[in-house]
Amino acid sequence: MGKEVIYTQRVEFGDCDPARIVWFPNFFRWIDAASRHFFIECGVAPWHVTEQTMGVIGTPLVDTHAKFMKTASYGDVLQIHTSVADWRGKSFVQRYRIRRDADEIMECDEVRIFAARLDGGGIRALAIPDEIRKLCE
Amino acid sequence: MGKEVIYTQRVEFGDCDPARIVWFPNFFRWIDAASRHFFIECGVAPWHVTEQTMGVIGTPLVDTHAKFMKTASYGDVLQIHTSVADWRGKSFVQRYRIRRDADEIMECDEVRIFAARLDGGGIRALAIPDEIRKLCE
Amino acid sequence: MGKEVIYTQRVEFGDCDPARIVWFPNFFRWIDAASRHFFIECGVAPWHVTEQTMGVIGTPLVDTHAKFMKTASYGDVLQIHTSVADWRGKSFVQRYRIRRDADEIMECDEVRIFAARLDGGGIRALAIPDEIRKLCE
Protein backbone atom coordinates (compact mmCIF):
# COMPACT_ATOMS: atom_id res chain seq x y z
CA MET A 1 0.00 0.00 0.00
CA GLY A 2 2.91 2.36 0.62
CA LYS A 3 3.44 4.90 3.32
CA GLU A 4 0.89 7.53 4.29
CA VAL A 5 2.01 10.84 5.72
CA ILE A 6 -0.37 13.37 7.28
CA TYR A 7 0.33 17.05 6.74
CA THR A 8 -1.56 19.44 9.00
CA GLN A 9 -2.68 22.83 7.71
CA ARG A 10 -4.44 25.67 9.53
CA VAL A 11 -6.82 27.73 7.42
CA GLU A 12 -6.22 31.46 7.77
CA PHE A 13 -8.42 34.52 7.14
CA GLY A 14 -6.41 35.46 4.07
CA ASP A 15 -6.89 31.98 2.60
CA CYS A 16 -10.62 32.73 2.33
CA ASP A 17 -12.42 34.75 -0.31
CA PRO A 18 -15.38 37.14 -0.11
CA ALA A 19 -17.68 34.11 0.06
CA ARG A 20 -15.85 33.38 3.36
CA ILE A 21 -14.66 29.95 2.25
CA VAL A 22 -11.20 28.76 1.25
CA TRP A 23 -10.30 30.14 -2.14
CA PHE A 24 -9.63 26.90 -4.00
CA PRO A 25 -6.13 27.61 -5.41
CA ASN A 26 -4.99 27.57 -1.78
CA PHE A 27 -5.84 23.88 -1.58
CA PHE A 28 -3.28 23.32 -4.33
CA ARG A 29 -0.68 25.34 -2.43
CA TRP A 30 -1.20 23.04 0.54
CA ILE A 31 -1.23 19.90 -1.57
CA ASP A 32 2.08 20.86 -3.10
CA ALA A 33 3.53 21.35 0.38
CA ALA A 34 2.07 17.99 1.42
CA SER A 35 3.70 16.38 -1.62
CA ARG A 36 7.15 17.66 -0.75
CA HIS A 37 6.59 16.89 2.92
CA PHE A 38 5.72 13.32 2.03
CA PHE A 39 9.13 12.77 0.46
CA ILE A 40 10.94 14.50 3.32
CA GLU A 41 9.11 12.34 5.87
CA CYS A 42 10.03 9.25 3.86
CA GLY A 43 13.69 10.27 4.12
CA VAL A 44 14.30 11.77 0.64
CA ALA A 45 16.73 14.72 0.63
CA PRO A 46 15.48 18.23 -0.27
CA TRP A 47 15.36 18.98 -4.00
CA HIS A 48 18.35 21.33 -3.95
CA VAL A 49 20.35 18.36 -2.65
CA THR A 50 18.88 15.80 -5.06
CA GLU A 51 19.65 18.24 -7.91
CA GLN A 52 23.33 17.76 -7.04
CA THR A 53 23.20 14.03 -6.32
CA MET A 54 20.81 12.66 -8.94
CA GLY A 55 19.73 15.58 -11.10
CA VAL A 56 16.20 15.70 -9.65
CA ILE A 57 15.05 19.34 -9.35
CA GLY A 58 11.58 18.52 -8.08
CA THR A 59 8.35 16.74 -8.97
CA PRO A 60 6.38 18.91 -11.40
CA LEU A 61 2.75 18.09 -12.11
CA VAL A 62 1.63 16.48 -15.33
CA ASP A 63 -2.04 16.01 -14.49
CA THR A 64 -4.28 16.69 -11.51
CA HIS A 65 -7.85 15.75 -10.74
CA ALA A 66 -9.57 17.08 -7.65
CA LYS A 67 -13.05 16.88 -6.12
CA PHE A 68 -14.31 19.38 -3.59
CA MET A 69 -16.80 17.86 -1.16
CA LYS A 70 -17.23 20.33 1.68
CA THR A 71 -16.11 23.89 2.19
CA ALA A 72 -13.62 24.99 4.83
CA SER A 73 -13.07 28.37 6.42
CA TYR A 74 -10.63 30.16 8.68
CA GLY A 75 -10.11 28.63 12.08
CA ASP A 76 -10.36 25.12 10.58
CA VAL A 77 -7.46 22.72 10.90
CA LEU A 78 -7.10 20.30 7.98
CA GLN A 79 -5.35 16.96 7.75
CA ILE A 80 -3.90 16.12 4.33
CA HIS A 81 -3.44 12.35 4.09
CA THR A 82 -0.75 11.82 1.45
CA SER A 83 0.52 8.69 -0.27
CA VAL A 84 1.75 7.37 -3.61
CA ALA A 85 -1.08 5.34 -5.17
CA ASP A 86 0.86 4.09 -8.20
CA TRP A 87 4.45 3.96 -9.44
CA ARG A 88 4.78 3.98 -13.23
CA GLY A 89 7.83 4.00 -15.50
CA LYS A 90 8.47 7.72 -15.67
CA SER A 91 5.66 9.05 -13.50
CA PHE A 92 3.76 8.33 -10.32
CA VAL A 93 0.31 8.99 -8.89
CA GLN A 94 0.28 10.96 -5.68
CA ARG A 95 -2.97 10.83 -3.72
CA TYR A 96 -4.37 13.31 -1.21
CA ARG A 97 -7.38 13.10 1.07
CA ILE A 98 -8.04 16.35 2.88
CA ARG A 99 -10.12 15.99 6.03
CA ARG A 100 -11.29 18.20 8.85
CA ASP A 101 -11.41 15.39 11.38
CA ALA A 102 -14.31 13.22 10.14
CA ASP A 103 -15.38 15.61 7.34
CA GLU A 104 -14.09 14.90 3.85
CA ILE A 105 -13.18 18.27 2.35
CA MET A 106 -11.32 17.48 -0.85
CA GLU A 107 -9.62 14.63 -2.64
CA CYS A 108 -7.02 14.81 -5.34
CA ASP A 109 -5.04 12.43 -7.55
CA GLU A 110 -2.02 13.83 -9.31
CA VAL A 111 0.38 12.49 -11.90
CA ARG A 112 3.86 13.83 -11.23
CA ILE A 113 7.31 13.21 -12.64
CA PHE A 114 10.82 13.42 -11.25
CA ALA A 115 12.26 16.24 -13.37
CA ALA A 116 15.78 17.03 -14.50
CA ARG A 117 16.83 20.27 -16.09
CA LEU A 118 17.53 20.22 -19.84
CA ASP A 119 20.64 21.93 -21.15
CA GLY A 120 18.75 24.37 -23.35
CA GLY A 121 16.23 25.27 -20.61
CA GLY A 122 13.04 23.35 -19.93
CA ILE A 123 12.78 20.06 -18.07
CA ARG A 124 12.48 16.33 -18.80
CA ALA A 125 11.09 13.31 -16.91
CA LEU A 126 13.56 10.85 -15.39
CA ALA A 127 12.88 7.16 -14.79
CA ILE A 128 11.59 6.75 -11.22
CA PRO A 129 14.77 6.68 -9.10
CA ASP A 130 14.94 3.35 -7.25
CA GLU A 131 16.45 4.92 -4.12
CA ILE A 132 13.48 7.30 -3.84
CA ARG A 133 10.88 4.64 -4.52
CA LYS A 134 12.32 2.32 -1.87
CA LEU A 135 12.11 5.04 0.76
CA CYS A 136 8.44 5.67 0.02
CA GLU A 137 7.09 2.13 -0.10
CA MET B 1 -20.68 26.25 -29.08
CA GLY B 2 -21.05 29.17 -26.72
CA LYS B 3 -18.91 32.22 -26.29
CA GLU B 4 -15.15 32.12 -25.83
CA VAL B 5 -13.39 34.83 -23.89
CA ILE B 6 -9.62 35.25 -23.79
CA TYR B 7 -8.03 36.38 -20.55
CA THR B 8 -4.43 37.55 -20.78
CA GLN B 9 -2.00 36.93 -17.96
CA ARG B 10 1.63 38.02 -17.56
CA VAL B 11 3.85 35.60 -15.65
CA GLU B 12 5.86 37.33 -12.92
CA PHE B 13 9.08 36.42 -11.08
CA GLY B 14 7.16 35.72 -7.88
CA ASP B 15 4.85 33.31 -9.72
CA CYS B 16 7.84 31.03 -10.32
CA ASP B 17 9.46 28.60 -7.91
CA PRO B 18 13.08 27.62 -7.31
CA ALA B 19 12.88 25.42 -10.43
CA ARG B 20 12.30 28.74 -12.26
CA ILE B 21 8.95 27.65 -13.70
CA VAL B 22 5.43 28.72 -12.77
CA TRP B 23 4.47 27.21 -9.43
CA PHE B 24 1.35 25.31 -10.48
CA PRO B 25 -1.15 26.65 -7.92
CA ASN B 26 -0.73 29.99 -9.68
CA PHE B 27 -2.35 28.52 -12.80
CA PHE B 28 -5.45 27.94 -10.70
CA ARG B 29 -5.38 31.53 -9.44
CA TRP B 30 -5.39 32.70 -13.04
CA ILE B 31 -8.04 30.20 -14.10
CA ASP B 32 -10.33 31.42 -11.35
CA ALA B 33 -9.84 34.99 -12.53
CA ALA B 34 -10.52 33.86 -16.11
CA SER B 35 -13.72 32.18 -14.92
CA ARG B 36 -15.06 35.33 -13.31
CA HIS B 37 -13.85 37.43 -16.23
CA PHE B 38 -15.76 35.19 -18.61
CA PHE B 39 -19.05 35.98 -16.90
CA ILE B 40 -18.25 39.70 -16.70
CA GLU B 41 -17.42 39.78 -20.43
CA CYS B 42 -20.69 37.97 -21.15
CA GLY B 43 -22.54 40.72 -19.29
CA VAL B 44 -23.26 39.02 -15.96
CA ALA B 45 -23.15 41.38 -12.93
CA PRO B 46 -20.40 40.99 -10.28
CA TRP B 47 -21.15 38.43 -7.57
CA HIS B 48 -21.79 41.01 -4.86
CA VAL B 49 -24.59 42.31 -7.09
CA THR B 50 -25.98 38.89 -8.03
CA GLU B 51 -25.98 38.02 -4.31
CA GLN B 52 -28.57 40.79 -3.90
CA THR B 53 -30.56 40.13 -7.09
CA MET B 54 -30.61 36.33 -7.34
CA GLY B 55 -28.80 34.95 -4.32
CA VAL B 56 -25.72 33.87 -6.32
CA ILE B 57 -22.57 34.45 -4.25
CA GLY B 58 -20.18 32.97 -6.81
CA THR B 59 -19.32 29.80 -8.70
CA PRO B 60 -17.42 27.47 -6.37
CA LEU B 61 -15.62 24.47 -7.80
CA VAL B 62 -16.96 20.95 -7.47
CA ASP B 63 -14.37 19.15 -9.58
CA THR B 64 -11.34 20.14 -11.63
CA HIS B 65 -9.15 18.19 -14.01
CA ALA B 66 -6.03 19.78 -15.47
CA LYS B 67 -3.18 18.68 -17.72
CA PHE B 68 0.15 20.46 -17.84
CA MET B 69 1.81 20.26 -21.24
CA LYS B 70 4.63 22.80 -21.25
CA THR B 71 6.21 24.91 -18.57
CA ALA B 72 6.05 28.71 -18.47
CA SER B 73 8.31 31.21 -16.76
CA TYR B 74 8.46 34.89 -15.93
CA GLY B 75 8.36 37.21 -18.89
CA ASP B 76 5.84 34.95 -20.64
CA VAL B 77 2.40 36.26 -21.58
CA LEU B 78 -0.34 33.63 -21.48
CA GLN B 79 -3.73 33.56 -23.18
CA ILE B 80 -6.45 31.72 -21.27
CA HIS B 81 -9.19 30.71 -23.70
CA THR B 82 -12.32 30.31 -21.60
CA SER B 83 -15.76 28.91 -22.42
CA VAL B 84 -18.62 26.86 -20.98
CA ALA B 85 -18.41 23.38 -22.52
CA ASP B 86 -21.61 21.99 -20.97
CA TRP B 87 -24.65 23.26 -19.07
CA ARG B 88 -26.18 20.72 -16.69
CA GLY B 89 -29.09 20.95 -14.27
CA LYS B 90 -27.32 22.35 -11.25
CA SER B 91 -23.76 22.57 -12.54
CA PHE B 92 -21.75 23.49 -15.61
CA VAL B 93 -18.41 22.59 -17.17
CA GLN B 94 -16.06 25.49 -17.64
CA ARG B 95 -13.18 24.88 -20.03
CA TYR B 96 -9.78 26.57 -20.19
CA ARG B 97 -7.00 26.30 -22.74
CA ILE B 98 -3.89 28.18 -21.68
CA ARG B 99 -1.57 29.09 -24.52
CA ARG B 100 1.62 31.06 -24.97
CA ASP B 101 0.85 31.99 -28.57
CA ALA B 102 1.12 28.65 -30.43
CA ASP B 103 2.37 26.66 -27.40
CA GLU B 104 -0.19 24.71 -25.40
CA ILE B 105 0.74 25.17 -21.75
CA MET B 106 -2.18 23.76 -19.79
CA GLU B 107 -5.77 22.65 -20.24
CA CYS B 108 -8.41 22.36 -17.59
CA ASP B 109 -12.05 21.29 -17.34
CA GLU B 110 -13.93 22.29 -14.22
CA VAL B 111 -17.35 21.49 -12.82
CA ARG B 112 -18.73 24.53 -11.04
CA ILE B 113 -22.03 25.46 -9.45
CA PHE B 114 -23.90 28.69 -8.89
CA ALA B 115 -23.91 28.89 -5.09
CA ALA B 116 -26.29 30.46 -2.61
CA ARG B 117 -25.56 30.91 1.06
CA LEU B 118 -27.39 28.60 3.47
CA ASP B 119 -28.95 30.07 6.59
CA GLY B 120 -26.88 28.03 9.01
CA GLY B 121 -23.61 28.72 7.15
CA GLY B 122 -22.33 26.67 4.23
CA ILE B 123 -23.54 26.91 0.64
CA ARG B 124 -25.88 25.09 -1.73
CA ALA B 125 -26.14 24.71 -5.53
CA LEU B 126 -28.86 26.62 -7.37
CA ALA B 127 -30.46 25.55 -10.63
CA ILE B 128 -28.57 27.21 -13.51
CA PRO B 129 -30.11 30.71 -13.71
CA ASP B 130 -31.65 31.19 -17.17
CA GLU B 131 -30.65 34.82 -17.36
CA ILE B 132 -27.00 33.92 -16.82
CA ARG B 133 -27.03 31.02 -19.26
CA LYS B 134 -28.57 33.16 -22.02
CA LEU B 135 -25.84 35.76 -21.66
CA CYS B 136 -23.12 33.13 -22.04
CA GLU B 137 -24.37 31.16 -25.01
CA MET C 1 4.50 45.04 28.04
CA GLY C 2 1.52 43.05 26.95
CA LYS C 3 1.27 39.46 25.88
CA GLU C 4 3.54 37.86 23.33
CA VAL C 5 2.31 34.99 21.17
CA ILE C 6 4.58 32.87 18.98
CA TYR C 7 3.24 31.68 15.65
CA THR C 8 5.22 28.92 13.95
CA GLN C 9 5.49 28.78 10.17
CA ARG C 10 7.16 26.21 7.93
CA VAL C 11 8.66 27.57 4.72
CA GLU C 12 7.61 25.58 1.66
CA PHE C 13 9.11 25.14 -1.81
CA GLY C 14 6.34 27.20 -3.40
CA ASP C 15 6.99 30.06 -0.96
CA CYS C 16 10.39 30.53 -2.60
CA ASP C 17 11.21 32.28 -5.85
CA PRO C 18 13.75 31.53 -8.58
CA ALA C 19 16.46 33.03 -6.33
CA ARG C 20 15.55 30.11 -3.99
CA ILE C 21 14.68 32.40 -1.08
CA VAL C 22 11.27 33.26 0.38
CA TRP C 23 9.42 35.58 -1.96
CA PHE C 24 8.82 38.51 0.38
CA PRO C 25 5.04 38.94 -0.01
CA ASN C 26 4.78 35.56 1.71
CA PHE C 27 6.21 37.09 4.89
CA PHE C 28 3.19 39.39 4.91
CA ARG C 29 0.83 36.44 4.46
CA TRP C 30 2.36 34.85 7.53
CA ILE C 31 2.37 38.09 9.50
CA ASP C 32 -1.32 38.54 8.83
CA ALA C 33 -1.97 35.02 10.08
CA ALA C 34 0.18 35.74 13.15
CA SER C 35 -1.86 38.91 13.78
CA ARG C 36 -5.17 37.06 13.79
CA HIS C 37 -3.65 34.19 15.75
CA PHE C 38 -2.47 36.65 18.41
CA PHE C 39 -6.05 37.78 19.07
CA ILE C 40 -7.37 34.22 19.06
CA GLU C 41 -4.69 33.13 21.56
CA CYS C 42 -5.60 36.12 23.75
CA GLY C 43 -9.21 34.91 23.78
CA VAL C 44 -10.81 37.25 21.23
CA ALA C 45 -13.60 35.64 19.18
CA PRO C 46 -13.13 35.12 15.39
CA TRP C 47 -14.00 38.15 13.26
CA HIS C 48 -17.21 36.66 11.89
CA VAL C 49 -18.39 36.47 15.51
CA THR C 50 -17.17 39.95 16.51
CA GLU C 51 -18.92 41.30 13.40
CA GLN C 52 -22.18 40.18 15.03
CA THR C 53 -21.36 41.16 18.60
CA MET C 54 -19.46 44.45 18.24
CA GLY C 55 -19.35 45.28 14.54
CA VAL C 56 -15.64 44.45 14.17
CA ILE C 57 -15.02 42.81 10.78
CA GLY C 58 -11.25 42.56 11.21
CA THR C 59 -8.08 44.61 11.69
CA PRO C 60 -7.08 46.12 8.33
CA LEU C 61 -3.64 47.66 7.94
CA VAL C 62 -3.08 51.39 7.86
CA ASP C 63 0.72 51.39 7.76
CA THR C 64 3.46 48.79 7.80
CA HIS C 65 7.22 49.04 8.10
CA ALA C 66 9.39 45.96 7.73
CA LYS C 67 13.12 45.21 7.69
CA PHE C 68 14.55 42.08 6.16
CA MET C 69 17.74 40.95 7.87
CA LYS C 70 18.43 37.41 6.67
CA THR C 71 16.95 35.26 3.96
CA ALA C 72 15.01 32.06 4.59
CA SER C 73 14.34 29.11 2.32
CA TYR C 74 12.25 25.97 2.16
CA GLY C 75 12.78 23.53 4.97
CA ASP C 76 13.19 26.39 7.46
CA VAL C 77 10.82 26.71 10.40
CA LEU C 78 10.18 30.30 11.49
CA GLN C 79 8.94 31.67 14.81
CA ILE C 80 6.88 34.85 14.56
CA HIS C 81 6.94 36.63 17.94
CA THR C 82 3.83 38.79 18.01
CA SER C 83 2.68 41.48 20.43
CA VAL C 84 0.89 44.82 20.58
CA ALA C 85 3.56 47.51 21.14
CA ASP C 86 1.17 50.46 21.52
CA TRP C 87 -2.55 51.08 21.97
CA ARG C 88 -3.77 54.41 20.55
CA GLY C 89 -7.22 55.98 20.36
CA LYS C 90 -8.44 54.42 17.15
CA SER C 91 -5.43 52.33 16.15
CA PHE C 92 -2.73 50.09 17.59
CA VAL C 93 0.81 49.05 16.74
CA GLN C 94 1.30 45.35 16.23
CA ARG C 95 4.90 44.16 16.36
CA TYR C 96 6.46 41.06 14.79
CA ARG C 97 9.93 39.58 15.18
CA ILE C 98 10.47 36.68 12.82
CA ARG C 99 13.25 34.32 13.87
CA ARG C 100 14.72 31.04 12.72
CA ASP C 101 15.84 30.01 16.19
CA ALA C 102 18.67 32.48 16.97
CA ASP C 103 18.69 34.11 13.50
CA GLU C 104 16.71 37.32 13.08
CA ILE C 105 15.00 37.09 9.71
CA MET C 106 12.59 40.01 9.59
CA GLU C 107 10.98 42.57 11.86
CA CYS C 108 7.81 44.50 11.22
CA ASP C 109 5.76 47.18 12.98
CA GLU C 110 2.23 47.71 11.74
CA VAL C 111 -0.49 50.23 12.47
CA ARG C 112 -3.87 48.52 12.35
CA ILE C 113 -7.44 49.53 13.15
CA PHE C 114 -10.51 47.66 14.32
CA ALA C 115 -12.80 48.13 11.32
CA ALA C 116 -16.57 48.29 10.99
CA ARG C 117 -18.43 48.15 7.71
CA LEU C 118 -19.97 51.42 6.48
CA ASP C 119 -23.53 51.38 5.17
CA GLY C 120 -22.60 52.54 1.67
CA GLY C 121 -19.65 50.11 1.37
CA GLY C 122 -16.14 50.81 2.61
CA ILE C 123 -14.97 50.59 6.22
CA ARG C 124 -14.29 52.90 9.18
CA ALA C 125 -12.07 52.73 12.29
CA LEU C 126 -13.72 52.04 15.64
CA ALA C 127 -12.40 53.20 19.00
CA ILE C 128 -10.26 50.40 20.46
CA PRO C 129 -12.81 48.05 22.08
CA ASP C 130 -12.03 47.80 25.80
CA GLU C 131 -12.98 44.13 26.00
CA ILE C 132 -10.43 43.31 23.28
CA ARG C 133 -7.68 45.44 24.79
CA LYS C 134 -8.10 43.87 28.22
CA LEU C 135 -7.69 40.38 26.77
CA CYS C 136 -4.42 41.33 25.06
CA GLU C 137 -2.62 43.17 27.85
Place this chain on the structure above:
Amino acid sequence: MGKEVIYTQRVEFGDCDPARIVWFPNFFRWIDAASRHFFIECGVAPWHVTEQTMGVIGTPLVDTHAKFMKTASYGDVLQIHTSVADWRGKSFVQRYRIRRDADEIMECDEVRIFAARLDGGGIRALAIPDEIRKLCE
Protein backbone atom coordinates in the same frame (compact mmCIF):
# COMPACT_ATOMS: atom_id res chain seq x y z
CA MET D 1 13.79 62.78 -11.32
CA GLY D 2 14.23 59.51 -13.13
CA LYS D 3 11.80 57.50 -15.19
CA GLU D 4 8.31 56.59 -14.06
CA VAL D 5 6.66 53.42 -15.31
CA ILE D 6 2.99 52.59 -14.77
CA TYR D 7 2.05 48.98 -14.13
CA THR D 8 -1.63 48.14 -14.45
CA GLN D 9 -3.24 45.53 -12.22
CA ARG D 10 -6.79 44.17 -12.19
CA VAL D 11 -8.12 43.16 -8.78
CA GLU D 12 -9.67 39.70 -8.80
CA PHE D 13 -12.20 37.96 -6.53
CA GLY D 14 -9.52 35.71 -5.08
CA ASP D 15 -7.37 38.73 -4.20
CA CYS D 16 -10.05 39.78 -1.71
CA ASP D 17 -10.66 38.44 1.77
CA PRO D 18 -13.87 37.78 3.73
CA ALA D 19 -14.08 41.53 4.44
CA ARG D 20 -14.44 41.83 0.61
CA ILE D 21 -11.39 44.07 0.25
CA VAL D 22 -7.96 43.31 -1.16
CA TRP D 23 -6.03 41.13 1.26
CA PHE D 24 -2.98 43.33 1.82
CA PRO D 25 -0.18 40.84 1.04
CA ASN D 26 -1.49 40.93 -2.53
CA PHE D 27 -0.45 44.58 -2.80
CA PHE D 28 3.12 43.42 -2.19
CA ARG D 29 2.79 40.76 -4.88
CA TRP D 30 1.80 43.48 -7.33
CA ILE D 31 4.49 45.88 -6.13
CA ASP D 32 7.12 43.23 -6.67
CA ALA D 33 5.86 42.70 -10.20
CA ALA D 34 5.84 46.48 -10.75
CA SER D 35 9.45 46.60 -9.53
CA ARG D 36 10.64 44.03 -12.02
CA HIS D 37 8.49 45.54 -14.76
CA PHE D 38 10.11 48.92 -14.12
CA PHE D 39 13.55 47.52 -14.93
CA ILE D 40 12.29 45.65 -17.98
CA GLU D 41 10.60 48.79 -19.32
CA CYS D 42 13.84 50.72 -18.74
CA GLY D 43 15.64 48.16 -20.90
CA VAL D 44 17.35 46.01 -18.25
CA ALA D 45 17.60 42.30 -19.16
CA PRO D 46 15.64 39.69 -17.14
CA TRP D 47 17.38 38.49 -13.97
CA HIS D 48 18.24 35.06 -15.37
CA VAL D 49 20.22 36.91 -18.05
CA THR D 50 21.85 39.41 -15.68
CA GLU D 51 22.85 36.48 -13.48
CA GLN D 52 25.02 35.32 -16.38
CA THR D 53 26.28 38.73 -17.50
CA MET D 54 26.82 40.60 -14.23
CA GLY D 55 25.99 38.21 -11.40
CA VAL D 56 22.74 40.01 -10.50
CA ILE D 57 20.11 37.45 -9.48
CA GLY D 58 17.43 40.01 -8.60
CA THR D 59 16.65 42.92 -6.28
CA PRO D 60 15.70 41.56 -2.86
CA LEU D 61 14.08 43.85 -0.33
CA VAL D 62 15.96 45.25 2.63
CA ASP D 63 13.26 47.51 4.02
CA THR D 64 9.71 48.47 3.05
CA HIS D 65 7.34 51.09 4.36
CA ALA D 66 3.77 51.25 3.09
CA LYS D 67 0.68 53.30 3.87
CA PHE D 68 -2.81 52.16 2.99
CA MET D 69 -5.17 55.03 2.25
CA LYS D 70 -8.27 53.54 0.62
CA THR D 71 -9.47 50.00 0.15
CA ALA D 72 -9.87 48.31 -3.22
CA SER D 73 -12.01 45.38 -4.26
CA TYR D 74 -12.53 43.03 -7.19
CA GLY D 75 -13.44 44.69 -10.45
CA ASP D 76 -11.09 47.60 -9.69
CA VAL D 77 -8.20 48.39 -12.01
CA LEU D 78 -5.15 49.84 -10.27
CA GLN D 79 -2.28 51.89 -11.67
CA ILE D 80 1.06 51.38 -9.91
CA HIS D 81 3.29 54.40 -10.59
CA THR D 82 6.85 53.17 -10.14
CA SER D 83 10.17 55.02 -10.01
CA VAL D 84 13.54 55.01 -8.28
CA ALA D 85 13.51 57.85 -5.73
CA ASP D 86 17.14 57.53 -4.64
CA TRP D 87 20.31 55.73 -5.72
CA ARG D 88 22.72 54.93 -2.89
CA GLY D 89 26.07 53.13 -2.86
CA LYS D 90 24.84 49.57 -2.49
CA SER D 91 21.08 50.08 -2.36
CA PHE D 92 18.30 52.14 -3.93
CA VAL D 93 14.87 53.42 -2.95
CA GLN D 94 12.05 52.26 -5.18
CA ARG D 95 8.83 54.22 -4.87
CA TYR D 96 5.28 53.14 -5.68
CA ARG D 97 2.06 55.10 -5.77
CA ILE D 98 -0.97 52.88 -6.31
CA ARG D 99 -4.01 54.67 -7.68
CA ARG D 100 -7.47 53.77 -8.88
CA ASP D 101 -7.69 56.69 -11.30
CA ALA D 102 -7.90 59.74 -8.97
CA ASP D 103 -8.10 57.69 -5.73
CA GLU D 104 -4.87 57.12 -3.82
CA ILE D 105 -4.98 53.53 -2.59
CA MET D 106 -1.52 52.82 -1.23
CA GLU D 107 2.00 54.23 -1.27
CA CYS D 108 5.19 52.40 -0.59
CA ASP D 109 8.91 53.18 -0.38
CA GLU D 110 11.28 50.26 -0.49
CA VAL D 111 15.03 49.85 -0.02
CA ARG D 112 16.32 47.17 -2.36
CA ILE D 113 19.73 45.86 -3.34
CA PHE D 114 21.15 44.24 -6.45
CA ALA D 115 22.02 40.79 -5.14
CA ALA D 116 24.65 38.25 -6.13
CA ARG D 117 24.75 34.68 -4.94
CA LEU D 118 27.42 33.79 -2.39
CA ASP D 119 29.44 30.62 -2.87
CA GLY D 120 28.30 29.01 0.35
CA GLY D 121 24.62 29.87 -0.19
CA GLY D 122 23.01 33.17 0.80
CA ILE D 123 23.30 36.46 -1.09
CA ARG D 124 25.26 39.72 -0.91
CA ALA D 125 24.68 43.30 -2.10
CA LEU D 126 26.58 44.51 -5.17
CA ALA D 127 27.53 48.12 -5.84
CA ILE D 128 24.81 49.68 -8.00
CA PRO D 129 25.72 48.59 -11.55
CA ASP D 130 26.33 51.71 -13.68
CA GLU D 131 24.77 50.16 -16.79
CA ILE D 132 21.52 49.53 -14.90
CA ARG D 133 21.43 52.96 -13.27
CA LYS D 134 21.95 54.73 -16.62
CA LEU D 135 19.01 52.90 -18.16
CA CYS D 136 16.68 53.96 -15.32
CA GLU D 137 17.53 57.66 -15.00
